[in-house]
Amino acid sequence: MALKLPFLQVDVFTSSPFKGNPVAVVNCMGIDESLVSDQQLQAIANWTNLSETTFLFKATTDRCDYKLRIFTPTMELPFAGHPTIGSCKAFLQFTGQKNAKSLMQECQLGIVSLTISDEGKISFKAERADVEEIPQDAIDEYRKSLQIDCLAAPKLLQVGPAWVVYLAADAESCYNANPDFAQMAATNTRYGHSGIILAGKKPGSSQDYEMRAFAPTDCVLEDPVCGSGSIALIRYLQDLHRFSETTNVSITQGGRLKRQGQIFCQIKANGDGKFSYISEGNAIIVIEGSINI
Amino acid sequence: MALKLPFLQVDVFTSSPFKGNPVAVVNCMGIDESLVSDQQLQAIANWTNLSETTFLFKATTDRCDYKLRIFTPTMELPFAGHPTIGSCKAFLQFTGQKNAKSLMQECQLGIVSLTISDEGKISFKAERADVEEIPQDAIDEYRKSLQIDCLAAPKLLQVGPAWVVYLAADAESCYNANPDFAQMAATNTRYGHSGIILAGKKPGSSQDYEMRAFAPTDCVLEDPVCGSGSIALIRYLQDLHRFSETTNVSITQGGRLKRQGQIFCQIKANGDGKFSYISEGNAIIVIEGSINI
Numbered sequence: 001m002a003l004k005l006p007f008l009q010v011d012v013f014t015s016s017p018f019k020g021n022p023v024a025v026v027n028c029m030g031i032d033e034s035l036v037s038d039q040q041l042q043a044i045a046n047w048t049n050l051s052e053t054t055f056l057f058k059a060t061t062d063r064c065d066y067k068l069r070i071f072t073p074t075m076e077l078p079f080a081g082h083p084t085i086g087s088c089k090a091f092l093q094f095t096g097q098k099n100a101k102s103l104m105q106e107c108q109l110g111i112v113s114l115t116i117s118d119e120g121k122i123s124f125k126a127e128r129a130d131v132e133e134i135p136q137d138a139i140d141e142y143r144k145s146l147q148i149d150c151l152a153a154p155k156l157l158q159v160g161p162a163w164v165v166y167l168a169a170d171a172e173s174c175y176n177a178n179p180d181f182a183q184m185a186a187t188n189t190r191y192g193h194s195g196i197i198l199a200g201k202k203p204g205s206s207q208d209y210e211m212r213a214f215a216p217t218d219c220v221l222e223d224p225v226c227g228s229g230s231i232a233l234i235r236y237l238q239d240l241h242r243f244s245e246t247t248n249v250s251i252t253q254g255g256r257l258k259r260q261g262q263i264f265c266q267i268k269a270n271g272d273g274k275f276s277y278i279s280e281g282n283a284i285i286v287i288e289g290s291i292n293i
Numbered sequence: 294m295a296l297k298l299p300f301l302q303v304d305v306f307t308s309s310p311f312k313g314n315p316v317a318v319v320n321c322m323g324i325d326e327s328l329v330s331d332q333q334l335q336a337i338a339n340w341t342n343l344s345e346t347t348f349l350f351k352a353t354t355d356r357c358d359y360k361l362r363i364f365t366p367t368m369e370l371p372f373a374g375h376p377t378i379g380s381c382k383a384f385l386q387f388t389g390q391k392n393a394k395s396l397m398q399e400c401q402l403g404i405v406s407l408t409i410s411d412e413g414k415i416s417f418k419a420e421r422a423d424v425e426e427i428p429q430d431a432i433d434e435y436r437k438s439l440q441i442d443c444l445a446a447p448k449l450l451q452v453g454p455a456w457v458v459y460l461a462a463d464a465e466s467c468y469n470a471n472p473d474f475a476q477m478a479a480t481n482t483r484y485g486h487s488g489i490i491l492a493g494k495k496p497g498s499s500q501d502y503e504m505r506a507f508a509p510t511d512c513v514l515e516d517p518v519c520g521s522g523s524i525a526l527i528r529y530l531q532d533l534h535r536f537s538e539t540t541n542v543s544i545t546q547g548g549r550l551k552r553q554g555q556i557f558c559q560i561k562a563n564g565d566g567k568f569s570y571i572s573e574g575n576a577i578i579v580i581e582g583s584i585n586i
Contacts, residue, residue: 007580011340017585018340046551047304047311047579049342182475258339286340287300289582292310 009287010086013225013261021225023086024053045071052083064106079109081227089283123280129235132156145183157232161194165236171210174200185216224254225261302580303379306518306554314518316379317346338364345376357399372402374520382576416573422528423451438477450525454487458529464503467493478509517547518554
């Protein structure tokens with residue numbers, strides 16, 4: 001059956017169009033989920049050619065505002081960062097909500113808590129951010145493929161994707177790095193790592209970082225602006241520095257791809273000795289209309 | 294200055310949505326071309342992440358119906374096949390024309406003649422299709438990277454892109470080929486070739502082919518359905534078989550990428566011993582709306 005559904009393409013982690021990371025969002029809240037097959041959703045995401053295409057459905061629980069399904073061109077994801085922020089922006093637009101301050105998103109990973117700031121920035125709290133050690137052989141191989149030294153031992157961050165966080169000497173070394181992607185992909189595959197989050201601190205700043213996200217095994221050599229990568233980085237920084245108080249981390253990303261992404265992160269002290277990891281950004285609607293599926 | 298322009302995303306060489314090759318088309322016919330910079334158009338094409346994004350402008354000559362500018366995520370192209378067919382479909386939709394049978398498209402390569410069939414299929418006539426020889430060393434390297442034999446000497450086809458046409462034993466060998474993309478990319482780069490058009494004849498058919506298009510140096514490992522590739526293939530076939538009369542060639546492409554592209558080609562005898570090379574396909578509008586630039 002041919003269906004015409006509301007469609008938005010949102011630019012995330014930017015307030016200037018074409019400078020962030022796009023996500024295509026299809027509004028399926030007006031139809032029953034059984035009307036579209038998994039194969040159909042996958043075919044749409046394969047065709048948009050964006051890193052992620054999402055589908056908003058009616059929530060299946062009263063606790064949540066909507067249910068989100070997230071697809072890359074080749075598979076469905078339990079969760080993803082920039083698609084969550086972009087889809088929340090789309091939900092607000094589709095439903096005409098102007099004053100919502102918090103929303104609950106149902107997705108395969110579980111229920112994700114979203115907050116909308118007075119200026120319209122959208123943030124999500126990470127459901128999972130676990131730190132694991134990496135074998136020395138893998139570290140040595142990553143050093144060879146990145147061709148720059150690391151400031152501290154790289155770790156594996158389980159945040160949905162399994163990102164290796166690799167800290168360069170400074171923001172400039174991060175920005176200028178020219179990785180050997182073939183070599184990096186081989187190491188990623190051998191160890192089951194999703195890719196590399198390379199970051200470097202900006203001179204004179206407290207916690208301002210330049211970041212880049214490489215995923216050469218996934219056909220995406222470099223992701224323009226990466227929400228899950230920002231969670232991986234701040235969780236890594238907390239592991240490294242053991243901040244005792246709430247700490248803000250400001251991240252820029254995408255310059256080498258002619259983007260100007262900005263991610264506002266927070267390592268939030270919960271008061272009980274534990275911490276939450278929050279990623280926030282702007283999102284703007286670039287394409288608006290409908291899609292014939 | 295913020296502008297809201299009409300936008301369509303069209304699926305080309307298919308009549309089923311998500312089974313062809315998409316192109317994003319921005320209608321700039323209502324504005325002066327000086328209002329948008331080359332940098333802005335390039336940034337939009339970089340952001341859509343499609344193989345091509347096109348911009349329709351008012352023609353600069355009375356002979357033409359519109360002027361088309363075609364961008365990949367990294368550069369402007371003088372001409373491209375599936376974007377031409379998709380943009381023609383978009384032009385008809387934007388202008389509400391239902392009965393046009395022929396149009397003239399102005400683009401960097403020159404003026405391209407377009408025809409619309411009674412069933413709505415759109416065709417273009419190749420402006421350029423020149424056959425060149427390839428060094429034996431390059432042929433040997435391509436045989437290694439494709440891991441299948443060729444039925445006849447591969448040639449270089451200058452059709453805008455410089456495609457190497459490589460004829461497999463049959464359609465099945467073409468479909469099943471698993472090229473070594475790294476090796477192919479190295480050879481493409483060394484000889485300045487854009488990529489490989491692999492094709493194989495269907496058993497029992499007169500001139501029905503399965504086709505695949507590989508461009509591993511351009512970040513697109515495999516193009517789903519390729520208009521310029523179809524021109525390269527039929528020009529190659531004419532060089533090989535020296536048909537004396539008008540010959541139709543039907544091409545399927547994209548199966549390995551879960552697409553079902555169909556290209557209807559014609560080697561047209563002009564009566565003076567010369568031939569024209571024509572590529573025809575369906576196009577359907579999938580996304581319709583506006584873009585904020």
